[in-house]
Amino acid sequence: MKEMICIVCPRGCHLTIDETTLEAKGNTCPRGEEYAKNEITSPMRTITGSVGISGGIHSRLAVRTNRAVPKSKMFEIMAALHACRVQAPVKRGDVIIENVCGTGANVIASRDM
Amino acid sequence: MTKHDIVIIGAGPAGLAAAVAAYEAGVKDILLLERDCEAGGILNQCIHNGFGLHRFGEELSGPEYAGKYIDMLKSTDVKLQLGTTVLNIENKIVSAVSEANGFEQFEAKAIILAMGCRERNRGPISVPGDRGKGVFTAGAAQRYLNIEGYLVGKKIVILGSGDIGLIMARRMTLEGAKVLAVSEIMPFTNGLSRNVAQCLEDFDIPLYLSHTVTKVIGKDSLEGIEISKVDENMKPIKGTEKYFECDTLLLSVGLVPENELTRQAGIDLDLRTRGASVGEDMQTSEEGVFACGNVLHVHDLVDYVSAESERAGRSAAKYVLGTAAAEKDGLNVNVGLNLGYTVPQRINRVNVEKGVDIFFRVRKKIRVGEIRVESNGEKIASFKREFLAPAEMEKITVPKVLLDKANGSITVSAIDLEEEAK
Ligand SMILES: Cc1cc2nc3c(=O)[nH]c(=O)nc-3n(C[C@H](O)[C@H](O)[C@H](O)COP(=O)(O)OP(=O)(O)OC[C@H]3O[C@@H](n4cnc5c(N)ncnc54)[C@H](O)[C@@H]3O)c2cc1C
Numbered sequence: 051m052k053e054m055i056c057i058v059c060p061r062g063c064h065l066t067i068d069e070t071t072l073e074a075k076g077n078t079c080p081r082g083e084e085y086a087k088n089e090i091t092s093p094m095r096t097i098t099g100s101v102g103i104s105g106g107i108h109s110r111l112a113v114r115t116n117r118a119v120p121k122s123k124m125f126e127i128m129a130a131l132h133a134c135r136v137q138a139p140v141k142r143g144d145v146i147i148e149n150v151c152g153t154g155a156n157v158i159a160s161r162d163m
Numbered sequence: 164m165t166k167h168d169i170v171i172i173g174a175g176p177a178g179l180a181a182a183v184a185a186y187e188a189g190v191k192d193i194l195l196l197e198r199d200c201e202a203g204g205i206l207n208q209c210i211h212n213g214f215g216l217h218r219f220g221e222e223l224s225g226p227e228y229a230g231k232y233i234d235m236l237k238s239t240d241v242k243l244q245l246g247t248t249v250l251n252i253e254n255k256i257v258s259a260v261s262e263a264n265g266f267e268q269f270e271a272k273a274i275i276l277a278m279g280c281r282e283r284n285r286g287p288i289s290v291p292g293d294r295g296k297g298v299f300t301a302g303a304a305q306r307y308l309n310i311e312g313y314l315v316g317k318k319i320v321i322l323g324s325g326d327i328g329l330i331m332a333r334r335m336t337l338e339g340a341k342v343l344a345v346s347e348i349m350p351f352t353n354g355l356s357r358n359v360a361q362c363l364e365d366f367d368i369p370l371y372l373s374h375t376v377t378k379v380i381g382k383d384s385l386e387g388i389e390i391s392k393v394d395e396n397m398k399p400i401k402g403t404e405k406y407f408e409c410d411t412l413l414l415s416v417g418l419v420p421e422n423e424l425t426r427q428a429g430i431d432l433d434l435r436t437r438g439a440s441v442g443e444d445m446q447t448s449e450e451g452v453f454a455c456g457n458v459l460h461v462h463d464l465v466d467y468v469s470a471e472s473e474r475a476g477r478s479a480a481k482y483v484l485g486t487a488a489a490e491k492d493g494l495n496v497n498v499g500l501n502l503g504y505t506v507p508q509r510i511n512r513v514n515v516e517k518g519v520d521i522f523f524r525v526r527k528k529i530r531v532g533e534i535r536v537e538s539n540g541e542k543i544a545s546f547k548r549e550f551l552a553p554a555e556m557e558k559i560t561v562p563k564v565l566l567d568k569a570n571g572s573i574t575v576s577a578i579d580l581e582e583e584a585k
Pocket residue numbers: 060172173174175176177178196197198199203204205206209211212213214215247248249250277278279280302305326327330421424455456457458462463464465466468
């Protein structure tokens with residue numbers, strides 16, 4: 051049995067999961083069960099960060115992956131963000147990097163600028 | 164002096180939601196004043212995700228959440244005036260200053276306070292030792308990094324385990340800094356459990372509970388930090404010192420509602436929340452002045468900020484349109500056992516349709532608990548709750564039928580059922 055806090059939403063349910071049968075308890079909704087299973091098999095995280103922007107009101111543009119990516123790719127994705135620079139104007143939701151590090155996820159803009 | 168139906172101070176998530184709700188409730192002449200160069204408040208620097216699951220059913224980053232409300236605002240005729248700092252409120256006259264217009268005054272029928280909160284800095288918590296460069300509040304470091312692109316240090320110790328500190332521990336690690344320790348004086352964390360899991364555990368950042376900073380070393384710039392374990396009376400225990408060589412100390416020791424304007428206006432403040440004392444309609448002790456969001460009490464979830472602020476916006480609209488109930492059937496809300504505070508602090512039952520939401524924080528961790536509502540020593544409502552913690556704001560909804568049993572006042576308390584069973 052492994053105990054963990056579900057991080058999918060701020061409720062933070064206390065989950066327990068059987069590492070062999072992958073049966074989860076303590077989740078309030080189905081997303082918690084999926085989270086617990088993933089944590090055992092292949093942990094996933096949404097990555098948030100920023101990229102440089104020229105011609106905007108600030109020098110950094112907030113971005114995020116449009117869905118969770120393997121936790122093991124976190125630092126590789128950060129390096130891709132560091133290497134990236136965009137030009138204003140940008141709209142919230144615009145794709146900044148397609149299929150980032152081969153994860154199938156896109157990096158999207160978090161705001162207009 | 165120009166006249167407006169409603170003047171709102173602060174265009175963070177609270178001010179934005181209040182403006183949109185008041186507009187939708189039928190008041191068209193609304194002025195929203197913001198000192199920053201853009202709307203969105205603190206959310207603009209909170210680039211991590213975890214916002215909006217309640218409100219929008221999807222997980223958004225702070226700027227995305229703010230962006231959705233800014234879009235809603237744009238679809239109304241609410242006038243947003245940026246770069247304008249409010250200096251004073253007196254008798255429904257709001258005085259403000261801006262680079263564009265200089266000193267200005269606005270006369271309002273109703274005012275909504277939505278100024279948010281500020282971070283505690285090391286003044287009030289007195290960190291001992293030298294005063295070199297390299298000490299920042301976590302929120303200031305967040306703003307530098309996320310908006311301006313400066314990483315304030317490479318080797319970091321964080322004092323306090325509030326959410327901002329936890330979020331910054333992850334953020335700076337991802338940006339290549341090394342977070343050596345998070346030191347929390349209490350035996351429990353001040354942040355959400357999910358942030359401990361995804362910000363510290365994911366990166367093997369050690370969390371020292373019941374530890375505090377006992378020495379800050381470095382004359383011109385920070386060179387190191389010593390932390391020690393504390394006893395039950397929060398006194399450092401000799402011989403437990405640990406030393407970390409570091410260039411940065413981040414303080415994440417809590418937020419305080421920004422109520423300078425409220426105090427000057429002579430509005431009653433609640434010593435527990437450090438915000439205005441309000442009714443279920445978010446009205447303060449001054450008629451026609453409403454408050455919502457972090458200026459009222461520190462929230463950890465912006466979704467609750469929006470819900471509360473929409474209520475404030477609707478109440479202000481009713482007040483302006485003259486449709487607010489004139490009669491009063493007031494109940495005071497008292498803080499009982501194990502409770503830190505409640506919002507609202509009073510309830511006018513005339514305004515309650517189906518039920519009333521009462522927000523509160525507990526003062527200690529309770530695994531299995533009961534939230535009890537009593538009036539004159541008699542139990543009128545009870546709610547089962549698990550895993551209550553001071554770091555997490557909780558809510559109960561008391562149905563009108565039960566509220567009608569109360570007389571004069573109600574007292575809300577949190578019973579630790581495991582302790583009671585012993
Ligand atoms: C670091 C951090 C991390 C957070 N993480 C999360 C999270 O993961 N999930 C979540 O749901 N919530 C989170 N929150 C909480 C959420 O962001 C806040 O509760 C919310 O922003 C509060 O909204 P507000 O409008 O009351 O205050 P603010 O956002 O602070 O807005 C107040 C506004 O008022 C303006 N103002 C103040 N005084 C004046 C004046 N005199 N004149 C004119 N304008 C003025 C300010 O410039 C500001 O724009 C976090 C908060 C912080 C600080």
